[in-house]
Amino acid sequence: MKTQPSGDxxxxxxxxxxxxxxxxxxxxxxxxxxxxxQSCTPVTSPDVHSKTKTCTATAxxxxxxxxxxxxxxxxxxxxxxxxxxxxxxxxxxxxxGSYSDTFTPPPxxxxxxYVFSVE
Amino acid sequence: MKRYYQIGFLLVVLTASVxxxxxxxxxxxxxxxxxxxxxVTDLSNALTAPGTADEKRPHVSNILRRWFVYVCYLSPVDTxxxxxxxxxxxxxxxxxxxxxxxxAGSTSLANKGSSPWLLGFALxxxxxxxxxxxxxITFRGNLANSVRTLLNSTxxxxxxxxxxxxxxxxxxxxxFGVSFNTAASSAPQGVSPSTNTFSGASATCELYNHRDxxxxxxxxxxxxxxATAGMELAQSYTHFDAAVRRDPRINDWVKSQADxxxxxxxxxxxxxxPAAFENAVKSFAEEFWNVPxxxxxxxxxxxxxxxxxxxxxxxxxxIKRTPILTLDYSFVRQSLPSNQTVTLTQATTSLPDLSxxxxxxxxxxxxxxxxxxxxxNASGTWFSKPASDGGRVRDARATLQLDVxxxxxxxxxxxxxxxSGQFLSLFEEPLGQKVTLxxxxxxxxxxxxxxxxxxxxxxxxxxxxxxxxxxxxxxxxLVKEKDVRGNVGITFDLDSLFAKAx
Numbered sequence: 373m374k375t376q377p378s379g380d381x382x383x384x385x386x387x388x389x390x391x392x393x394x395x396x397x398x399x400x401x402x403x404x405x406x407x408x409x410q411s412c413t414p415v416t417s418p419d420v421h422s423k424t425k426t427c428t429a430t431a432x433x434x435x436x437x438x439x440x441x442x443x444x445x446x447x448x449x450x451x452x453x454x455x456x457x458x459x460x461x462x463x464x465x466x467x468x469g470s471y472s473d474t475f476t477p478p479p480x481x482x483x484x485x486y487v488f489s490v491e
Numbered sequence: 492m493k494r495y496y497q498i499g500f501l502l503v504v505l506t507a508s509v510x511x512x513x514x515x516x517x518x519x520x521x522x523x524x525x526x527x528x529x530x531v532t533d534l535s536n537a538l539t540a541p542g543t544a545d546e547k548r549p550h551v552s553n554i555l556r557r558w559f560v561y562v563c564y565l566s567p568v569d570t571x572x573x574x575x576x577x578x579x580x581x582x583x584x585x586x587x588x589x590x591x592x593x594x595a596g597s598t599s600l601a602n603k604g605s606s607p608w609l610l611g612f613a614l615x616x617x618x619x620x621x622x623x624x625x626x627x628i629t630f631r632g633n634l635a636n637s638v639r640t641l642l643n644s645t646x647x648x649x650x651x652x653x654x655x656x657x658x659x660x661x662x663x664x665x666x667f668g669v670s671f672n673t674a675a676s677s678a679p680q681g682v683s684p685s686t687n688t689f690s691g692a693s694a695t696c697e698l699y700n701h702r703d704x705x706x707x708x709x710x711x712x713x714x715x716x717x718a719t720a721g722m723e724l725a726q727s728y729t730h731f732d733a734a735v736r737r738d739p740r741i742n743d744w745v746k747s748q749a750d751x752x753x754x755x756x757x758x759x760x761x762x763x764x765p766a767a768f769e770n771a772v773k774s775f776a777e778e779f780w781n782v783p784x785x786x787x788x789x790x791x792x793x794x795x796x797x798x799x800x801x802x803x804x805x806x807x808x809x810i811k812r813t814p815i816l817t818l819d820y821s822f823v824r825q826s827l828p829s830n831q832t833v834t835l836t837q838a839t840t841s842l843p844d845l846s847x848x849x850x851x852x853x854x855x856x857x858x859x860x861x862x863x864x865x866x867x868n869a870s871g872t873w874f875s876k877p878a879s880d881g882g883r884v885r886d887a888r889a890t891l892q893l894d895v896x897x898x899x900x901x902x903x904x905x906x907x908x909x910x911s912g913q914f915l916s917l918f919e920e921p922l923g924q925k926v927t928l929x930x931x932x933x934x935x936x937x938x939x940x941x942x943x944x945x946x947x948x949x950x951x952x953x954x955x956x957x958x959x960x961x962x963x964x965x966x967x968x969l970v971k972e973k974d975v976r977g978n979v980g981i982t983f984d985l986d987s988l989f990a991k992a993x
Contacts, residue, residue: 377545378742379552398705399713403721405729415718420710423717440729442721446800447704449807451577473553474536476529479563479575481796483725484553485732 373465373488380487381463381471385431386410388466389488391439394422397457401444408437429490440485445477453477524769525576526563530554531765534752538760544753551749555771558731562793564772565780571793574800600911600943600962601866601892604700604815604853610637613982614673626673627690635662664700668693672826693821700815704807712806720802727795734788735779744778808857815853822846825922836925836932843874843923845885866892878919885923888915904949913941940965947982954984 393402398420412427445453464470537550563575610632672690825842849870868890892911899905945960960978
């Protein structure tokens with residue numbers, strides 16, 4: 373997996389991309405919407421702070437896939453959040469390369485769509 | 492003289508609140524600018540990370556595509572912005588920084604279920620069941636959490652210390668309280684804690700409390716939320732992102748904005764980055780915000796945000812409705828009322844101390860952040876040594892209190908109205924021995940009823956609250972006649988300040 377200047381990613385055919393999200397606080401309220409992949413595993417929770425999902429790129433050169441990750445800092449219905457809270461996102465390719473991102477509140481809900489192109 | 496104590500204490504508290512909250516003294520910002528704060532932090536971290544500008548460019552370009560921030564800033568709907576901005580932690584109704592209801596000077600007829608997570612203190616003036624003028628300063632806190640705070644100076648970090656250790660978790664269910672009587676202080680200003688001014692202590696143990704959304708019991712609910720409503724939110728975000736990316740100008744716009752941010756001098760990022768990012772958001776508004784396709788996608792996206800928040804609030808309501816059960820023990824050193832001609836009939840014998848055990852049950856209602864809360868107390872008090880007629884059990888009490896959050900007052904915060912009633916049955920002379928009041932011997936037992944209306948007014952974002960209470964008693968413990976009185980106080984919850992003072 374290679375990071376491009378635009379922020380998008382170039383991946384090899386059928387490369388496994390693993391998305392790991394860890395929240396400083398708990399629970400880890402993160403959701404994934406991954407589209408255009410050959411396959412994706414269900415979301416797993418290694419612990420109360422983390423969630424992981426792995427997707428496999430297609431074999432078709434030039435195909436594009438996306439994965440949107442939403443994170444939630446709300447601790448009650450008043451929208452209370454801890455300013456020191458943070459979600460850390462790590463995207464790692466099975467054939468090398470990784471990328472790290474962080475989300476800090478506010479806003480109490482945030483998201484990012486990551487775009488992948490098969491080389 | 493007592494007024495001077497109060498004013499002195501107020502100044503100390505206000506000084507502390509100012510010095511403990513440096514983050515709150517920053518330049519005032521508009522709610523729209525607040526939408527950018529978290530992302531400015533993330534951008535700052537990306538820009539100051541090691542590496543060349545080319546190495547930082549992908550990360551900066553991605554952060555520039557966080558559309559939640561743009562929607563928060565640019566949305567004409569204030570309610571959506573308020574939902575996305577959230578608030579700092581200080582709205583819980585179930586904390587009691589003040590003295591227990593059996594202490595002289597307490598403004599609380601009912602004990603609440605939770606104590607401050609870290610430390611709180613209160614100055615309260617007045618009495619509830621005796622015609623006394625007590626000024627009580629109470630420090631309440633949690634010993635285990637205080638140690639955790641010393642080990643890790645951040646609020647969140649301190650919560651994580653020992654989070655998987657059952658011993659630490661059990662100890663953090665125990666909290667303590669110490670009260671001092673300001674009237675007995677010899678200090679010319681303020682209060683000097685000493686054995687002379689010590690008026691009581693308390694220990695509280697949470698027997699049942701699952702109000703924290705981090706509690707393991709709720710983890711399946713959060714997983715379910717992420718897999719259903721969260722998934723739908725992520726899908727609506729994907730559609731919105733796709734709509735933005737379909738505009739052929741967007742890549743050039745991202746590149747030009749990344750160029751601006753990457754060119755900012757590192758030594759003045761703190762000053763220049765917030766304005767530069769705000770300019771980027773304004774530039775996006777000028778270029779793209781009114782594009783019809785984007786507006787259509789925005790409409791679906793904001794509906795998805797509202798739907799998610801509504802679903803999540805249902806879980807929060809379920810959490811808030813769970814009961815809290817605590818057991819509280821308090822020790823009170825009795826003293827003669829200071830404003831009346833009360834004298835002991837047996838002058839050589841000191842007044843016995845009091846011990847009270849209170850069972851506190853608290854239950855929330857549905858209705859989100861504005862939902863009321865009901866608290867029930869059942870307590871018994873006994874003397875440390877037999878009363879003059881040989882009995883040790885002083886009284887039994889049952890108290891019911893309803894806390895109703897009121898509409899937020901702009902620039903102040905949401906006040907809370909509390910309505911409470913207490914039935915008290917006195918089995919022995921209230922002070923444990925016969926006394927004379929204005930020369931008449933008092934030996935009064937029997938039942939009495941006390942009703943209270945209390946308004947707790949917060950001082951915005953400071954952790955301070957000012958409780959003002961009016962209490963009607965069918966009689967007092969010493970006097971047969973009915974009594975109406977007012978109580979005022981100041982309570983200070985360090986948790987809300989510590990959460991912000993990073």
